[in-house]
Amino acid sequence: MVGEMLKKFFKKIFSNIFGQKRELKMGFYGPPNAGKTSLANRICKDFTGEEMGSVSKVPHETRSVQFKEKVEISYKGKKMTFKMIDTPGIATKIDYEDFLKFKMKKKDAKTRAKEATQGIVESIKWLDDVDIVVIVLDATENPYNQVNITIVGNLVARKIPVLIVANKIDLRKANIKKIESAFPEYDVVGISARYGKNLEEFYESIFKLAKKI
Numbered sequence: 248m249v250g251e252m253l254k255k256f257f258k259k260i261f262s263n264i265f266g267q268k269r270e271l272k273m274g275f276y277g278p279p280n281a282g283k284t285s286l287a288n289r290i291c292k293d294f295t296g297e298e299m300g301s302v303s304k305v306p307h308e309t310r311s312v313q314f315k316e317k318v319e320i321s322y323k324g325k326k327m328t329f330k331m332i333d334t335p336g337i338a339t340k341i342d343y344e345d346f347l348k349f350k351m352k353k354k355d356a357k358t359r360a361k362e363a364t365q366g367i368v369e370s371i372k373w374l375d376d377v378d379i380v381v382i383v384l385d386a387t388e389n390p391y392n393q394v395n396i397t398i399v400g401n402l403v404a405r406k407i408p409v410l411i412v413a414n415k416i417d418l419r420k421a422n423i424k425k426i427e428s429a430f431p432e433y434d435v436v437g438i439s440a441r442y443g444k445n446l447e448e449f450y451e452s453i454f455k456l457a458k459k460i
């Protein structure tokens with residue numbers, strides 16, 4: 248308890264002294280296939296010219312945590328530096344047979360399932376070491392599920408500031424309102440990571456979120 252308070256105290260002093268120079272750790276969390284890597288890639292491309300990781304329609308494409316350091320995001324004259332942390336999608340159940348419909352060989356599907364499971368463990372471990380979290384949800388999917396509730400609950404318990412992104416708003420089925428009603432106490436920003444839609448509002452919200460630390 249005292250240790251925790253001291254840690255917070257020094258963190259605050261440290262960030263006051265170094266102001267905006269401190270690198271904030273921004274974790275991208277969410278279920279598989281929601282567009283975490285697509286969003287992380289877009290941000291990195293915009294501000295560093297390089298991408299972070301590979302994107303695929305096959306779920307569990309990201310199976311180990313990926314980093315990009317010193318990404319300086321500038322928006323409307325403001326600047327902040329982030330360490331971006333793209334995490335493997337979190338799922339309650341991974342069945343290798345689900346990968347077979349993507350024309351994957353049985354052996355590869357089994358390997359993918361095993362790696363995806365290890366990836367989830369790694370994602371959860373990293374929750375201890377992030378400053379802010381962007382939860383990326385596919386706005387065409389039902390937001391009321393165990394995975395989302397578990398992720399949000401975990402972050403609330405750790406008092407980590409959260410922004411919820413409703414991704415894939417370019418698709419007709421996308422429903423931002425449903426995500427807003429599922430998580431009424433959070434800021435929800437509708438974007439399309441693939442087409443770069445509404446990123447301005449996303450950056451605005453990130454700066455607002457960073458102030459909460």
Ligand SMILES: Nc1nc2c(ncn2[C@@H]2O[C@H](COP(=O)(O)OP(=O)(O)OP(=O)(O)O)[C@@H](O)[C@H]2O)c(=O)[nH]1
Nearest residue numbers: 280281282283284285303307308309336439440441
């Ligand atoms: N229509 C549409 N598709 C998108 C959008 N963002 C991502 N996708 C697609 O969704 C699929 C998954 O994208 P990823 O970025 O790999 O998703 P992820 O959350 O990193 O997935 P995992 O690494 O498996 O956890 C890919 O086929 C993307 O092209 C979007 O804004 N609109």
Ligand SMILES: [Mg+2]
Nearest residue numbers: 283284308309
């Ligand atoms: Mg990914």
